[in-house]
Amino acid sequence: MKCYCGNIKSYNTCCEIFHLNNGQTETAQQLMRSRYSAFVLANGNYLMQTHHKSTRPIKEKKAIVKWAKSVEWIKLELLETLNGLEKDKEGTVTFNAYFYENGNIDVIHEKSAFIKENDKWYYLGYAKNK
Template sequence: MGRVDCPCGSLERYDACCGRLHRRQAEAETAEELMRSRYAAYAVGDLDHVFRTWHPRTRPDTIEPDPTLTWTGLTVLNVLAGGTGEDAGEVEFEAAYERAGRPGRRRERSRFERRRGRWVYVDGVLS
């Protein structure tokens, strides 16, 4: 993928940022890094990464793409926990999107757990 900037909002190239997680060349070191990689996966259409990083207890049976939705930006609002030495994390973010030519925003406080040494998304509360 030739993207210059990663969709997660970092100033890094996609391949050096979330792309390496999507390709399974690395694992997220923090809950925030996993959350950013999941957003980027939605943005580039890598739903396998989204599914693979969802806690098996809470993930849906399948994840279907929404061709009417384009993710346009991510803002991390608060990282409450989920550093390298922790086993649980919470990250609050706002994701911008466009659907049928209309802008929208999704604000969520997501919960994460470290499972077998890997961060996974558990669930989130919309606000």
């Protein structure tokens, strides 16, 4: 079975590695994919620890986990990745995340901003257009 993030690798050779190593990814896209898999698995700890401290919604962890468990995740579709490679300090990933909620298909469309600090990528939030 392929990974939840849509990669052809299995979960245990893809996103599980990052879930077990506290989000130590090489690229922003790997972090984005692993965060999607964490939503599928309702892994609130991983979502919080990979969310940059300046924008991390600490008090909302339970609500995020509850919501992630309440929907059925369908697929992740990557649309665009700008920067976010090993030698970069920032990057963006634009994606669609499809899910069923209350009998309807819905989609999260987001251009996510990522920042690299101390050799570790973090999710910042919605990318602001420059």
